[in-house]
Amino acid sequence: MKRKRYLIFASMFLLVCGFFTGHTRANEARDSLPLKFSFDYSFVSDYVWRGQDLTPNSSSASHQMTAELELDLGNYGQLGGSTWFQFNDDYTGDCLMEVDYSAYYGYTIKPIGLDTEIGFIYYEFPRAESGNTQEIYLSLEWDDSILWRGFGLDVKDPVLNPYASIYYDIDNGGAYGEMGVSHDFYLTDYGFSDTPVLKDTSVGLSCSMGWANDWFLVADYDGPVTMQYGLSATTDLKKALGLSDDCCGEMYVTGFLNYNHALTNNDSSSESMMADILWGGLTVGFEW
Numbered sequence: 023m024k025r026k027r028y029l030i031f032a033s034m035f036l037l038v039c040g041f042f043t044g045h046t047r048a049n050e051a052r053d054s055l056p057l058k059f060s061f062d063y064s065f066v067s068d069y070v071w072r073g074q075d076l077t078p079n080s081s082s083a084s085h086q087m088t089a090e091l092e093l094d095l096g097n098y099g100q101l102g103g104s105t106w107f108q109f110n111d112d113y114t115g116d117c118l119m120e121v122d123y124s125a126y127y128g129y130t131i132k133p134i135g136l137d138t139e140i141g142f143i144y145y146e147f148p149r150a151e152s153g154n155t156q157e158i159y160l161s162l163e164w165d166d167s168i169l170w171r172g173f174g175l176d177v178k179d180p181v182l183n184p185y186a187s188i189y190y191d192i193d194n195g196g197a198y199g200e201m202g203v204s205h206d207f208y209l210t211d212y213g214f215s216d217t218p219v220l221k222d223t224s225v226g227l228s229c230s231m232g233w234a235n236d237w238f239l240v241a242d243y244d245g246p247v248t249m250q251y252g253l254s255a256t257t258d259l260k261k262a263l264g265l266s267d268d269c270c271g272e273m274y275v276t277g278f279l280n281y282n283h284a285l286t287n288n289d290s291s292s293e294s295m296m297a298d299i300l301w302g303g304l305t306v307g308f309e310w
Contacts, residue, residue, distance in 0.1 A: 056093055056096070058310065059089075060088075060089075060309040061087070061089050062088050062306065063306050064085070065083055065303050066083060066301065067084075067301045067302055072248065073247055074296055074297065080110055084108060085108075086107065086109070089104060090104035098129070099127060100128040100129075101127050103125045104123075105122070106121070106122040108121075120145065120146065120148075121148065134164075134168065135168045136162060137162070138162055139160070139162075141158070142158050144156050154193075156192040158189070158190050158192060159189040164185070167180050185201065185203075187200045198232065199232070200233070202231065207225045209224065209225065222258040223255060223258075225253075225255050226253070226254040226255070227252070227253060228253075228254070245285075249282070249283045251280065252279070252280045253278065253279045253280075254277065258274055259274055260274075271310035272308070272309040273306075274307050275304070276307070278302055278303060278304075279300070281299070
């Protein structure tokens, strides 16, 4: 209980700090402070992580929150950290199931449009007597508009947004990799430039594949484990509501629907969480 109170107070402190940071930036100069604070809340039908349904016996939805603080180092990249919470309503007593602490460093190699990020994640499970673990990771995301311009096409924004990430579990060994593509369609470019709300909305399509190498939840297995297909719709609330920079930072709401398809039939007990599952939810986010 003491830990839970500490986490709640810490999150409130970060939220207050983020508000004043955003307020200062909005009224003095938006880029005068090299700090960015973001907070989001998600209501999801199922807790699905890397193709696994982690709440298969739950009769209620899950609540997830993230608080993140990032320092802009200018030409030297970005340094940041975040805390992620997972709650479930249908557990008696303490409903806090998981807390993830992350720290990362990011750098963009501008000549080739490559965003790189290295980081560390600590996974804590307050309701479990054991199971806490740690990961290090490397993530790459490429601005593929450079490729299309090389073919002579007039492309200003990324088309497929390809990315690849690899995670290594420090405590249990094994690795998990993921690669995927996505594209956003802005409705203002498709005849909705004068339609309220829709002119500030984008629709996204995504596809990703997960791969495991003796990863502890899919032990003694090396190969693809899951495919995820996603559909989302995001509305820029700040623009849709006509709010100015003087009153808030960036605000958005996203509805999403995902389908995960298991690619392995490994019969180990832990692998039983790998599932074919349709799930979705709603996210509200703020950024200052």
